[in-house]
Amino acid sequence: MVWSLGPSRRTVVGMLTGAGMSAVISFHSACRFFSQDQWEVDRLGLAVARLVVDRLLPAGAPITVAVDDTLFRRWGKKVHHAFWTHDGAAQGPAKLGRGNRRVVAGIVVQLSFTSHPTCLPVLFRLWAGKHTTSPVQLAGQMISLLTDTFPDRVIHVVGDAAYHGTPLSVADATMTTRLPVNAALYRPTPPRTDRRGRPRKKGHRPGTPTDLAATERWHTVRVDRYGHTDTIQAATLACLWYGAFADTPGRLVLVRDPGSTTGYDLALFTTDTSATAGQIVARYAQRWSIEVANATGKQVLGVGQARNRVAHPVERTVPFGFLVQTLVTCWYATIGYHRDDLAGRNAAEPWYTNTEPAFEDMLAKLRRTLTEFVKMFELAIKPWRPCSWSLAWSVRWPWLLRGASG
Structure with a gap:
């Protein structure tokens, strides 16, 4: 609890000073806790994840997991795994910064005293730079850990447009992400025929999301998102995003405001083939909670100041x-x-x-x-x-x- 006690800068020795513990606990032992003591981040994170699921989620309910990456700016030539990379939280047009880029996975919960969902970070990965394991692959590793930890629960994963690919096709987990405008979609795998040769893995191309917005049938849907209920128009189509998720069955969900007659405002792709369009849109809206969690950790709790x-x-x-x-x-x-x-x-x-x-x-x-x-x-x-x-x-x-x- 020393981390939460100190109102000063959240460096290792700064926390001891702010909490009034500098005369009681040696700063050497505090530094050794992070540098030398035998404990694993994943084991600690999974223990906290079990606490969150047991105390804050209904029994047997699906687990919604939001994934995202964020940059902790660091200076110095000898900082471990510090690189120049994309910084989505940077103000202004220059979205570039130097530091440690981390992939974060958090469990989304609905607290009784808030109208909006809350994301609680539980698992983390440090990106090691170009030509190494990508953030998408790191996110896939964390999702696999969660599915192994909670084998009796379905896990629904949400991420922004950067998080798509076969590493995210994990058994007992679904993935929902934003679809780029130039995504190549295909009809589902056609039935086998009596012809010789390898069976087809994908059907014909139905067109771009813009083309589909002009031909598909739209429905009015009420959806709970961002703390209030909205009325939207949605169109759905069973399809494959072969370039990202191979032959994993999925669905396209197009969203636009009521009264619109052309185009669409948001295109989503999900591997959850049983949920309704309203559930998919509400689930994707919960993704924003991880952005709030990252900002809260940095600005309020001082995470990353060490x-x-x-x-x-x-x-x-x-x-x-x-x-x-x-x-x-x-x-x-x-x-x-x-x-x-x-x-x-x-x-x-x-x-x-x-x-x-x-x-x-x-x-x-x-x-x-x-x-x-x-x-x-x-x-x-x-x-x-x-x-x-x-x-x-x-x-x-x-x-x-x-x-x-x-």
């Missing part, structure tokens, strides 16, 4: 920070939330008109709870222990927070 350079710390600090973000949200959603949490802030800050807790509010309440617990613990052991030890024990035993938050 100034390490060698391989192990670079590979571990960012995932650890994101997992702290997920754990804080889980704590707040299960035992920390109260309907009056925003009353004090709305009264003190009249310009803050949000009616739903943001991650900043969750973090602030966790800090207050930890502070109250430390005071209670100090009073309880004051006759026997120095105060500095009480702070150390409060961090070692976070399970006692349940009693302090009640």
Whole structure:
């Protein structure tokens, strides 16, 4: 919990100083935790994923997973796996930056106190540069880990237009992504004939998405997305995106605003052949939650501020920070939330008109709870222990927070 306690810069030693632990815990041991201690990011991430699924999803419900990559800007010639690469979050037309590019997979949940879905990051991969494993292949590895961890659940994966390809065709998982305007679509695999030779794997080409928008039949659909209900027009077509997903059966879903008579606004491709058009559109809209999660981790929690350079710390600090973000949200959603949490802030800050807790509010309440617990613990052991030890024990035993938050 030291990561969430410190309001200062989230470097390894900065967290110790901000949390008041610099005199209790050696900064050498804190640095060794990331550089030398024996623990695996995937095992820790899967443990957190099981916590999220058990506590925040209904029993047996499908798991929606959002995948995306984001750049953590870093400087210095000796930073492990730092490259010049695309930075989608960069302001202005120059979408280029130098740093560590990471692929993030998060579980999308609907919390009881929010109207929009929330993405909780659980698995991570560090891109090693050109001519190595691509971000799409890294995303496929994480999806395979999740399907192995949750064999009794269907996993629905959503990603932006960059995430398409056969590595994402994972058993017991579906993939939904945005379709480029020049995608080559084909009719489904035709039935076998009595002719000699290899059977055909794809049918004829029905045309581009623009051509199909002019010929397919449109239906009016109501869909829940971005926290409210919209009325849209949708057209669907069973097809193959052979260049990306080979002969995996799929569907094209075209979307446009009501009243439009030409073209389309959004084209989606999904390997889920049983869901309705409204479900596919709503599922793809949930993808935006991972963009919010990445921005929250960077701006509010300070993920990526650690100034390490060698391989192990670079590979571990960012995932650890994101997992702290997920754990804080889980704590707040299960035992920390109260309907009056925003009353004090709305009264003190009249310009803050949000009616739903943001991650900043969750973090602030966790800090207050930890502070109250430390005071209670100090009073309880004051006759026997120095105060500095009480702070150390409060961090070692976070399970006692349940009693302090009640």
